[in-house]
Amino acid sequence: xxxxxxxxxxxxxxxxxxxxxxxxxxxxxxxxxxxxxxxxxxxxxxxxxxxxxxxxxxxxxxxxxxxxxxxxxxxxxxxxxxxxxxxxxxxxxxxxxxxxxxxxxxxxxxxxxxxxxxxxxxxxxxxxxxxxxxxxxxxxxxxxxxxxxxxxxxxxxxxxxxxxxxxxxxxxxxxxxxxxxxxxxxxxxxxxxxxxxxxxxxxxxxxxxxxxxxxxxxxxxx
Amino acid sequence: xxxxxxxxxxxxxxxxxxxxxxxxxxxxxxxxxxxxxxxxxxxxxxxxxxxxxxxxxxxxxxxxxxxxxxxxxxxxxxxxxxxxxxxxxxxxxxxxxxxxxxxxxxxxxxxxxxxxxxxxxxxxxxxxxxxxxxxxxxxxxxxxxxxxxxxxxxxxxxxxxxxxxxxxxxxxxxxxxxxxxxxxxxxxxxxxxxxxxxxxxxxxxxxxxxxxxxxxxxxxxx
DNA sequence: ACGTACAACCTTGCATGCAAGGAGTGCCAG
DNA sequence: CTGGCACTCCTTGCATGCAAGGTTGTACGT
Numbered sequence: 406x407x408x409x410x411x412x413x414x415x416x417x418x419x420x421x422x423x424x425x426x427x428x429x430x431x432x433x434x435x436x437x438x439x440x441x442x443x444x445x446x447x448x449x450x451x452x453x454x455x456x457x458x459x460x461x462x463x464x465x466x467x468x469x470x471x472x473x474x475x476x477x478x479x480x481x482x483x484x485x486x487x488x489x490x491x492x493x494x495x496x497x498x499x500x501x502x503x504x505x506x507x508x509x510x511x512x513x514x515x516x517x518x519x520x521x522x523x524x525x526x527x528x529x530x531x532x533x534x535x536x537x538x539x540x541x542x543x544x545x546x547x548x549x550x551x552x553x554x555x556x557x558x559x560x561x562x563x564x565x566x567x568x569x570x571x572x573x574x575x576x577x578x579x580x581x582x583x584x585x586x587x588x589x590x591x592x593x594x595x596x597x598x599x600x601x602x603x604x605x606x607x608x609x610x611x612x613x614x615x616x617x618x619x620x621x622x623x624x625x626x627x
Numbered sequence: 628x629x630x631x632x633x634x635x636x637x638x639x640x641x642x643x644x645x646x647x648x649x650x651x652x653x654x655x656x657x658x659x660x661x662x663x664x665x666x667x668x669x670x671x672x673x674x675x676x677x678x679x680x681x682x683x684x685x686x687x688x689x690x691x692x693x694x695x696x697x698x699x700x701x702x703x704x705x706x707x708x709x710x711x712x713x714x715x716x717x718x719x720x721x722x723x724x725x726x727x728x729x730x731x732x733x734x735x736x737x738x739x740x741x742x743x744x745x746x747x748x749x750x751x752x753x754x755x756x757x758x759x760x761x762x763x764x765x766x767x768x769x770x771x772x773x774x775x776x777x778x779x780x781x782x783x784x785x786x787x788x789x790x791x792x793x794x795x796x797x798x799x800x801x802x803x804x805x806x807x808x809x810x811x812x813x814x815x816x817x818x819x820x821x822x823x824x825x826x827x828x829x830x831x832x833x834x835x836x837x838x839x840x841x842x843x844x845x846x847x848x849x
Numbered sequence: 850a851c852g853t854a855c856a857a858c859c860t861t862g863c864a865t866g867c868a869a870g871g872a873g874t875g876c877c878a879g
Numbered sequence: 880c881t882g883g884c885a886c887t888c889c890t891t892g893c894a895t896g897c898a899a900g901g902t903t904g905t906a907c908g909t
Contacts, residue, residue, distance in 0.1 A: 415694075416893065417682075440860070451894045453675070456861080457682050460639075464686040466783065472637075473861045473900050488780040495721035495781075499713055558710040558791070559717075561688065562784050569780070638863065662890070673864045678891080695870050695891045 417454035420444060421461050428467050428478055429568060431575035435480025439468070465565065467572075481573055489569050490615050496563055497547060498608045500554035505602040513599065516553035520596045523549060527592060531585035539585050540574060540622045546592055550599070574622055581621045588618055639676035642666060643683050650689050650700055651790060653797035657702025661690070687787065689794075703795055711791050712837050718785055719769060720830045722776035727824040735821065738775035742818045745771060749814060753807035761807050762796060762844045768814055772821070796844055803843045810840055 409422050424444060427433045445455040459476045462468040468476045482488075504513050523546050530539040544567045551563045591614045598607040630636075631644050646666060649655045667677040681698045684690040690698045704710075726735050745768050752761040766789045773785045813836045820829040 442860090452861085453893055453895090457679060460679050460682055461686050464683050470861090473859090474902085475860065482779060484777070485780070488778045491721055491725065491778055492718065492781050492784065495717040496714065499717035503713065555706070556710045556713055557704060558707070558788070559714050562714065566780070664890090674891085675863055675865090692891090695889090696872085697890065 415454070416448070416450040417457045419448055420450060420455045420458035423448060424455075424458055424462060425465075425467065425568075428462070429572045431572070433478050435478050437478045438475045439478065440475045465568070467568075481569075485569065486573055486619060489566050489573070490619055493547070493563070493566055493570075494608075494611055494615055496559050496566075497551055497611060498604070500551045500556060500559060501599055501607045502604045503554045503556065504550075504599060505604050512553050512555060513602075516550065517596070517600050519549055519553070520546065520592075524589070524593050524596065527589045528586070531589040534582035534585065536582055536585065536622070539588070540571075543588065543592075543618060543622065544570070584617070584621045588614070588621060591617070637676070638670070638672040639679045641670055642672060642677045642680035645670060646677075646680055646684060647687075647689065647790075650684070651794045653794070655700050657700050659700045660697045661700065662697045687790070689790075703791075707791065708795055708841060711788050711795070712841055715769070715785070715788055715792075716830075716833055716837055718781050718788075719773055719833060720826070722773045722778060722781060723821055723829045724826045725776045725778065726772075726821060727826050734775050734777055735824075738772065739818070739822050741771055741775070742768065742814075746811070746815050746818065749811045750808070753811040756804035756807065758804055758807065758844070761810070762793075765810065765814075765840060765844065766792070806839070806843045810836070810843060813839070 409426050411419065411422075414422075424439070433439065439459075441452040441455040441459070444458075445452055448455075459468055459470055463470050463476070467479060469479050470476050503509060504516065523542065527539060527542045527546065530542055548560075548563055548567060552560050554560075591610060595607055595610050595614065598604075598610060631648050633641070633644075636644075646661070655661065661681075663674040663677040663681070666680075667674055670677075681690055681692055685692050685698070689701060691701050692698050725731060726738065745764065749761060749764045749768065752764055770782075770785055770789060774782050776782075813832060817829055817832050817836065820826075820832060
């Protein structure tokens with residue numbers, strides 16, 4: 406996670422991070438119309454780097470640039486949560502299937518080592534009822550699995566999904582803290598299933614786990 | 628597929644398409660260093676829109692901008708073909724699993740209607756031995772399945788995979804034309820498996836089919 | 850009162866100017 | 880002949896100027 410406000414970063418990068426942060430945290434609503442000068446002025450940068458930032462965000466699907474009007478923040482689509490969850494499940498299952506394939510013992514070992522610290526951290530956050538912190542740790546846990554598979558394409562896609570999901574979680578933080586420990590336990594189980602080379606069990610666990618994570622962190626029904 | 632040379636398109640868009648085309652077709656090699664003026668001059672546009680095009684291509688993973696040096700065309704990574712195939716399989720399987728889920732009859736019907744023309748076209752191209760044309764039709768066939776699922780996130784990712792795959796196919800066009808009819812037959816089988824709501828059969832077919840497609844269109848071993 | 854036309858403003862798209870930072874080259878000393 | 884150094888050129892990063900297009904508000908006519 407890059408620092409949001411890094412004075413040493415180039416102006417275009419600062420504009421990109423600032424606008425993205427505003428969109429992901431919900432500081433600007435879907436449908437809002439952003440102007441380049443309006444964004445650049447508070448940052449003390451001119452229109453050019455802001456324009457470049459808008460282009461990057463358009464490529465990520467967060468903005469839509471309408472010529473000579475401005476940039477509209479694309480609203481989260483109605484079924485987007487389902488879409489994201491479905492793709493997450495597909496990518497993560499595929500990652501585990503590669504991890505349990507022959508010759509991936511080293512990658513599996515590295516993953517097993519990495520998750521030890523992550524699981525401990527999660528259980529701490531769950532016990533403390535830190536929903537926002539747990540959400541971050543949850544994202545990191547799942548991303549670590551995909552990264553461990555060594556599939557660079559999948560890893561890149563998965564990072565983009567994390568952004569989208571973060572955006573969907575707006576306003577639903579703070580509820581159901583009592584369920585966090587359950588999610589943490591499920592993480593531990595799934596890590597064990599990877600270590601045991603049981604992709605079917607992992608996929609079955611993942612299916613329910615993602616639904617429950619969605620319910621707790623994104624405000625759906627348990 | 629947008630027209631590559633559209634004089635009415637804005638300069639930034641023209642630069643984007645031109646450079647992307649050059650990268651995807653292999654006109655510029657991986658590792659090449661592109662300069663903004665060098666790209667803009669033949670198109671009669673200045674550095675600014677070219678710079679914007681570079682940023683978009685960097686977001687897509689096709690370029691890497693190194694400050695005050697230029698833009699290097701990122702070479703295709705060693706295991707990229709495998710990575711792309713794996714993600715394609717994951718996304719496409721997930722799409723079919725949604726398509727066969729309850730309440731998706733209308734989407735399945737639309738897909739069935741759409742593939743009729745695609746299959747006929749493919750068989751024509753296969754018979755004619757038009758490898759490049761078949762490659763396009765193949766991409767469209769698979770993309771149509773993902774689109775039919777209605778998962779916008781997956782559809783976007785899948786389009787990006789098509790670009791990457793197109794790039795990997797450089798230089799391998801023209802071989803094994805006799806196998807095209809087999810690939811076309813497999814498409815027909817897989818379409819039938821979707822219509823029959825048999826996702827397991829589809830996934831099994833897809834696994835072998837993608838490997839064979841890779842072999843024929845991308846120059847791997849059959 | 851309502852519809853229409855005009856005009857002013859605000860927006861981006863692009864070109865250009867300026868400055869900063871490396872990389873490569875040529876020269877000089879040993 | 881070789882190693883080190885300074886210089887020059889080429890590159891991008893960003894600001895700004897200008898023009899084109901769209902939207903909105905207003906005033907006028909009916």
